[in-house]
Amino acid sequence: MGRTFIEPQDAIRHFGVKVKLNAQRGVLEGKRVVVVDDSIVRGTTSRKIVTMLRAAGATEVHMRISSPPTIGPCYYGVDTPTREELIASDHSVEAIREYITADTLGFLSKEGLYPFTGGDGEGFCDACFTGKYPLPVTDEAKARQLVLFEVRNP
Secondary structure, eight states: OOOGGGOSSHHHHHHHHHHHOOOOHHHHTTOEEEEEESOOSSSHHHHHHHHHHHHTTOSEEEEEESSOOOOSOOSSSOOOOOGGGOGGGSOOHHHHHHHHTOSEEEEOOSGGGOGGGTSSOTTOOOHHHHSOOSSOOOHHHHHHTOOOOOOOOO
16 A cells, blocks of 8 residues: 555545554553654544544554654655645644644654754755745646756766
């Protein structure tokens, strides 16, 4: 099962979550659970996961995301939704937490993203987290979700 966030319809995304994940009552009942995920895109998958864990008896569900909030689409090859579909583009962390129904929600900070590079992120694209694209994004590319590539001479 591939990445559910790239599926074009809610029904397909929901089915994908059910196929990929299932909660074991015997393991979760009466437990406080911490879920670590790589990102929250629309929030629908996270909400389904929290609901599934609670239905299996988890008493608390805490979400930790190993990236900053995704606020902008990727025009460089990752098939992300439009800005309007990205939950973090116009919702606070608290609003996202309420939507996914987790007890707590924490994201990796932008500052915490690059310590392994010496701290400045030089040479890495973080446009989906900052909205600062390394190449100009044309209105046509935004409208059509075109992928942009930079050609470099060897």
